[in-house]
Amino acid sequence: MHSIVSIFIYLKRFNYMAIADNRQRFMPLPDDRLPPRGQVLAYPEAVRLVNPVEPEFKGEVDDKYEYACESRSNQVHGWISIDSSSDSTGCWLITPSYEFRSAGPLKQYLGSHLGPTMLSVFHSTHYSGADLIMKFGENEPWKKVFGPIFIYLNSNSDGFSPIKLWEDAKQQMVNEVESWPYTFPASEDFLSSAQRGKFEGRLLVRDRYIRDAFVPVSGAYVGLAAPGDVGSWQREYKGYQFWTITDDKGYFSIINVLPGDYNLYSWVNGFIGDYQCNNIINITSGSEINVGELVYEPPRHGPTLWEIGIPDRSAAEFYVPDPNPLYVNRLYVNHSDRFRQYGLWERYADLYPNEDLVYTVGISDYKKDWFFAQVTRKKDNNTYQGTTWRINFNLDSVNTKGTYKLRLALASVHYAELQIRINNLDATSPPLFSTGVIGKENTIARHGIHGLYWLYNIDVQGSLLVKGNNTIFLTQATKDGPFVGILYDYIRLEGPPT
Numbered sequence: 001m002h003s004i005v006s007i008f009i010y011l012k013r014f015n016y017m018a019i020a021d022n023r024q025r026f027m028p029l030p031d032d033r034l035p036p037r038g039q040v041l042a043y044p045e046a047v048r049l050v051n052p053v054e055p056e057f058k059g060e061v062d063d064k065y066e067y068a069c070e071s072r073s074n075q076v077h078g079w080i081s082i083d084s085s086s087d088s089t090g091c092w093l094i095t096p097s098y099e100f101r102s103a104g105p106l107k108q109y110l111g112s113h114l115g116p117t118m119l120s121v122f123h124s125t126h127y128s129g130a131d132l133i134m135k136f137g138e139n140e141p142w143k144k145v146f147g148p149i150f151i152y153l154n155s156n157s158d159g160f161s162p163i164k165l166w167e168d169a170k171q172q173m174v175n176e177v178e179s180w181p182y183t184f185p186a187s188e189d190f191l192s193s194a195q196r197g198k199f200e201g202r203l204l205v206r207d208r209y210i211r212d213a214f215v216p217v218s219g220a221y222v223g224l225a226a227p228g229d230v231g232s233w234q235r236e237y238k239g240y241q242f243w244t245i246t247d248d249k250g251y252f253s254i255i256n257v258l259p260g261d262y263n264l265y266s267w268v269n270g271f272i273g274d275y276q277c278n279n280i281i282n283i284t285s286g287s288e289i290n291v292g293e294l295v296y297e298p299p300r301h302g303p304t305l306w307e308i309g310i311p312d313r314s315a316a317e318f319y320v321p322d323p324n325p326l327y328v329n330r331l332y333v334n335h336s337d338r339f340r341q342y343g344l345w346e347r348y349a350d351l352y353p354n355e356d357l358v359y360t361v362g363i364s365d366y367k368k369d370w371f372f373a374q375v376t377r378k379k380d381n382n383t384y385q386g387t388t389w390r391i392n393f394n395l396d397s398v399n400t401k402g403t404y405k406l407r408l409a410l411a412s413v414h415y416a417e418l419q420i421r422i423n424n425l426d427a428t429s430p431p432l433f434s435t436g437v438i439g440k441e442n443t444i445a446r447h448g449i450h451g452l453y454w455l456y457n458i459d460v461q462g463s464l465l466v467k468g469n470n471t472i473f474l475t476q477a478t479k480d481g482p483f484v485g486i487l488y489d490y491i492r493l494e495g496p497p498t
Contacts, residue, residue, distance in 0.1 A: 014079035064113035072105035102237035129440030201291035216250030301405035402496030412451030413439025
């Protein structure tokens with residue numbers, strides 16, 4: 001079930017697509033997706049090109065989800081055509097501000113893909129699931145301005161030059177961002193810059209087990225969104241959101257904020273959890289508010305005994321396998337976005353045909369030895385089974401009367417149940433912890449590396465641990481198909497407080 005608000009543009013005779021500096025290419029033809037030229041795979045959007053019009057695309061997979069973009073980087077994308085006179089023409093969709101899009105800067109949206117198609121999506125449930133289906137109470141009033149967006153055409157008379165047209169389109173995007181909010185809309189609901197407000201301050205972080213000081217945060221996202229719970233911005237869809245990035249000294253300035261009540265939210269790469277300033281921030285027309293210094297103290301119980309991954313809300317640092325040669329998109333061969341290939345979920349069973357993943361702290365390398373997604377394993381009779389991963393670790397000593405803390409940050413979940421057991425894999429006894437069945441993000445099937453962020457903080461009594469070798473069992477118990485699974489962001493075991 002989807003909830004989508006978008007503008008759709010279909011272009012004929014355009015065959016070169018560009019959505020980022022490193023994500024652009026010649027594209028197959030629409031007819032290549034149709035039988036018998038194309039073979040539908042596990043879902044209708046994914047088609048293997050078995051006999052395309054242009055032989056160079058033979059054997060590739062075309063899937064619109066391979067070209068999804070995070071909202072923060074989804075500001076310009078489009079297509080280029082070359083005509084008989086060797087002139088090239090570009091058609092671009094430019095979004096000067098994503099203030100009206102749902103769910104903040106990390107929300108992933110479709111943009112350009114085979115059609116040739118350009119989409120400007122304002123709201124969707126992709127990579128988030130039912131939490132983002134728009135819900136309204138009886139007679140609840142609601143009003144929101146989407147856009148305007150900018151359609152830009154450019155051309156080059158010196159032959160086919162995608163780089164030149166792409167660079168020009170990016171510069172035009174910069175021009176439109178600087179012109180936001182536009183002055184030409186006549187609607188009273190579209191407010192000018194003078195009718196908006198400004199909010200600024202400084203963000204510091206303090207984790208006394210890393211450095212017992214207030215440290216300026218560089219490159220952190222800071223945003224204003226509707227009042228809610230900690231982290232609620234990623235599930236928010238009715239209001240506007242305004243985001244910026246802190247400078248190298250932690251200062252931030254959010255301009256052109258629409259009048260209203262907000263909470264301030266933030267997250268900091270390298271630290272788990274979410275920051276929220278609980279005070280309601282009231283922006284009025286022409287206001288300038290300086291909140292001063294804000295301090296984020298991320299969740300912390302005791303010293304780090306070991307950790308796996310990087311706390312950055314993504315599973316990109318883990319092992320992403322090469323695709324099955326039958327299911328390759330050549331754009332992503334030797335590409336930083338290796339996860340965008342079709343069918344990677346099937347590669348887990350290829351690499352672990354009988355036994356599940358075992359990770360040994362101090363010996364294993366999460367870049368090589370931690371599969372990017374804990375998925376199901378397909379059995380011979382076309383059924384699926386859950387999987388149990390193991391983390392082996394050694395403790396030189398144990399405080400049997402103390403409380404340890406296991407931090408589990410998940411980058412995405414789809415119809416999964418994560419059960420935690422320590423030093424005892426008896427499935428008949430209750431686990432130490434269970435998430436229950438959570439998530440409807442479908443990130444694995446849609447070639448994403450993150451969806452919604454989930455953080456669990458689990459108390460571990462010292463009596464469950466032993467001096468010497470210990471094992472944590474991570475069981476994904478659901479077995480309802482190939483796309484069920486978990487993408488981990490970061491795992492950490494903390495000792496008792498010191």
